[in-house]
Amino acid sequence: MKSIHQTLCILLISGAVCFTASAQTTVPKKNYTLVIHGGAGNITASNLPAEIAAQYKSELSEVLRHGDSILRDGGTSIDAVESCVRMMEDCPLFNAGKGAVFTAEGKNELDAAIMDGKTGLAGAVAGVTTIKNPISAARAVMEKSNHVMMAGKGAEVFAAENGLEIVDPTYFFTQNRWNDYLKAKSKADSISNIDKKHGTVGCVAVDIYGNLAAATSTGGMTLKKYGRIGDSPIIGAGTYADNASCAISATGHGEFFIRNVVAYDIAALMKYKGLPLAEAANEVVMQKLRQQGGAGGIIGVDAKGNYTMTFNTAGMFRGYIKSDGEMKVGMFMEE
Amino acid sequence: MKSIHQTLCILLISGAVCFTASAQTTVPKKNYTLVIHGGAGNITASNLPAEIAAQYKSELSEVLRHGDSILRDGGTSIDAVESCVRMMEDCPLFNAGKGAVFTAEGKNELDAAIMDGKTGLAGAVAGVTTIKNPISAARAVMEKSNHVMMAGKGAEVFAAENGLEIVDPTYFFTQNRWNDYLKAKSKADSISNIDKKHGTVGCVAVDIYGNLAAATSTGGMTLKKYGRIGDSPIIGAGTYADNASCAISATGHGEFFIRNVVAYDIAALMKYKGLPLAEAANEVVMQKLRQQGGAGGIIGVDAKGNYTMTFNTAGMFRGYIKSDGEMKVGMFMEE
Numbered sequence: 224m225k226s227i228h229q230t231l232c233i234l235l236i237s238g239a240v241c242f243t244a245s246a247q248t249t250v251p252k253k254n255y256t257l258v259i260h261g262g263a264g265n266i267t268a269s270n271l272p273a274e275i276a277a278q279y280k281s282e283l284s285e286v287l288r289h290g291d292s293i294l295r296d297g298g299t300s301i302d303a304v305e306s307c308v309r310m311m312e313d314c315p316l317f318n319a320g321k322g323a324v325f326t327a328e329g330k331n332e333l334d335a336a337i338m339d340g341k342t343g344l345a346g347a348v349a350g351v352t353t354i355k356n357p358i359s360a361a362r363a364v365m366e367k368s369n370h371v372m373m374a375g376k377g378a379e380v381f382a383a384e385n386g387l388e389i390v391d392p393t394y395f396f397t398q399n400r401w402n403d404y405l406k407a408k409s410k411a412d413s414i415s416n417i418d419k420k421h422g423t424v425g426c427v428a429v430d431i432y433g434n435l436a437a438a439t440s441t442g443g444m445t446l447k448k449y450g451r452i453g454d455s456p457i458i459g460a461g462t463y464a465d466n467a468s469c470a471i472s473a474t475g476h477g478e479f480f481i482r483n484v485v486a487y488d489i490a491a492l493m494k495y496k497g498l499p500l501a502e503a504a505n506e507v508v509m510q511k512l513r514q515q516g517g518a519g520g521i522i523g524v525d526a527k528g529n530y531t532m533t534f535n536t537a538g539m540f541r542g543y544i545k546s547d548g549e550m551k552v553g554m555f556m557e558e
Numbered sequence: 559m560k561s562i563h564q565t566l567c568i569l570l571i572s573g574a575v576c577f578t579a580s581a582q583t584t585v586p587k588k589n590y591t592l593v594i595h596g597g598a599g600n601i602t603a604s605n606l607p608a609e610i611a612a613q614y615k616s617e618l619s620e621v622l623r624h625g626d627s628i629l630r631d632g633g634t635s636i637d638a639v640e641s642c643v644r645m646m647e648d649c650p651l652f653n654a655g656k657g658a659v660f661t662a663e664g665k666n667e668l669d670a671a672i673m674d675g676k677t678g679l680a681g682a683v684a685g686v687t688t689i690k691n692p693i694s695a696a697r698a699v700m701e702k703s704n705h706v707m708m709a710g711k712g713a714e715v716f717a718a719e720n721g722l723e724i725v726d727p728t729y730f731f732t733q734n735r736w737n738d739y740l741k742a743k744s745k746a747d748s749i750s751n752i753d754k755k756h757g758t759v760g761c762v763a764v765d766i767y768g769n770l771a772a773a774t775s776t777g778g779m780t781l782k783k784y785g786r787i788g789d790s791p792i793i794g795a796g797t798y799a800d801n802a803s804c805a806i807s808a809t810g811h812g813e814f815f816i817r818n819v820v821a822y823d824i825a826a827l828m829k830y831k832g833l834p835l836a837e838a839a840n841e842v843v844m845q846k847l848r849q850q851g852g853a854g855g856i857i858g859v860d861a862k863g864n865y866t867m868t869f870n871t872a873g874m875f876r877g878y879i880k881s882d883g884e885m886k887v888g889m890f891m892e893e
Contacts, residue, residue, distance in 0.1 A: 374785040376785060377785025378785050448712065449703070450713050451712065457794075458795070477706075481680070482680050492830060495826055515678075
């Protein structure tokens with residue numbers, strides 16, 4: 224009988240793929256990439272005060288480093304995207320979780336979705352008002368129920384039953400957003416487009432196992448009415464992940480993203496037309512959506528670690544980090 | 559100067575397309591096709607009493623003739639699909655509108671969506687309890703708001719403000735569904751799969767102008783909890799229409815249809831891979847969904863009037879009617 228050493232040598236000589244003995248039982252390590260966004264809109268150097276811009280830059284960098292630390296240690300993409308979105312939900316700068324915009328009734332109604340590209344499973348919550356981290360509720364829907372989407376009070380009951388942190392709705396209050404709300408209500412029309420329509424946070428990642436995941440969370444539109452649901456919690460519209468194509472998280476004028484099934488359309492262009500990720504994103508965001516006046520953007524990764532941050536607005540809060548240490552944060556068009 | 563008659567003769571001689579003088583100012587008439595479904599599931603000759611089967615057959619035929627009368631007179635596909643789905647919502651045989659199944663709390667919570675393939679516009683309502691015809695509320699969302707999707711109380715306020723008929727929630731009560739609910743609650747497990755998961759109604763059509771439309775309405779799953787939303791009101795999952803590809807309405811285990819973005823996936827296979835409608839539907843319903851255990855089916859039409867009624871369950875309440883008078887109603891696999 225040949226020894227293990229002999230067998231390894233034969234494999235090496237024959238040119239077969241060979242790992243160290245200890246790695247033979249594990250999946251080979253691949254490169255990882257993580258991308259985030261914090262909303263797209265009329266974000267320009269001239270209308271974003273330098274002090275605020277610095278805060279966004281600092282927060283985006285911190286989120287990227289946090290995601291990096293998870294993936295570098297062998298964490299999964301689904302853990303990384305949930306955790307990065309939680310950080311942005313907890314940060315009052317972004318229109319998700321604490322810092323969400325106000326509805327016409329002066330409330331905060333939150334939507335979120337998550338999808339696991341390895342299993343094809345997904346979870347989403349819509350119109351929730353008491354769940355501290357909607358993205359974690361979306362993950363609980365995915366992992367602890369037979370459903371994909373839950374809305375309103377029902378979703379809150381489910382979240383509570385599954386041990387998620389429940390807060391008083393006043394937790395989500397921030398003075399800045401309340402000021403925006405009052406201005407919008409008085410029809411002063413002085414709130415920026417960012418606040419009006421395009422605030423949302425999201426994260427996509429491919430981990431060292433080659434698995435993709437996507438997560439999106441939002442407070443929706445300022446002054447939204449009638450229990451309006453946007454694209455963020457709609458699988459295929461604002462959020463989608465499949466190892467065979469890509470992971471996408473969108474931000475923008477949600478109605479256009481729903482009607483155009485944006486996230487899945489990018490995946491379909493890759494699967495059925497053979498387009499690379501960046502070209503597929505370009506066709507959907509810069510061609511289809513722009514022609515319709517559908518303002519916004521997307522972030523995406525594929526299984527090879529390619530990434531894209533494509534937007535047809537003046538700016539998008541965004542950033543990426545890769546396993547080779549490459550990292551970049553951007554806000555305006557030319558960065 | 560040539561007379562109109564001379565001009566017509568020249569056109570005729572030169573082989574150009576020629577209509578009667580009065581038709582020259584209108585769009586040329588094309589063939590129309592309308593397809594309906596009333597849910598898919600364990601529908602077999604052995605478990606559907608002949609008397610009940612006859613009721614379904616009669617109702618499906620009546621809906622088809624109703625849709626035919628609209629399209630024959632030059633009505634639009636969007637009018638036809640809304641009107642046919644309204645008829646099925648009003649009929650207690652189907653799990654939509656009156657006759658909807660009961661939630662875990664013993665309520666009726668209704669979802670519906672509609673999409674216009676000519677304009678790409680869409681509307682949907684989810685979790686509504688007082689709107690007599692949810693499909694008409696979905697159409698109002700599409701035509702009278704800037705939104706695509708509204709949920710719960712907010713959607714009901716919007717519907718009332720827009721003149722839709724509001725009813726007491728008891729309107730939706732039927733003794734048969736209540737009996738199903740009581741049996742399910744007592745874990746007698748004696749309700750059929752049809753009632754459990756796959757009841758939904760839908761209609762797709764192409765009109766004489768070559769425009770497509772799709773509509774879907776449902777009461778969801780018996781004993782659904784936590785504000786669960788299924789695929790019916792999700793554009794791209796249970797409902798989709800685009801003149802450039804197809805109009806689709808789905809019925810089945812909603813979670814699988816959401817995760818697989820079923821309706822839009824069929825459209826994408828047509829647009830990007832060049833598959834004919836029936837092949838695209840087959841790939842999604844009979845391959846992808848079946849492999850995952852995702853039970854259900856879809857109806858579809860394309861702009862040429864081709865239709866499909868594809869299901870991976872034992873049966874699907876279904877039927878189609880074409881402008882040449884061809885009409886068929888089916889329930890079981892082999893029909």
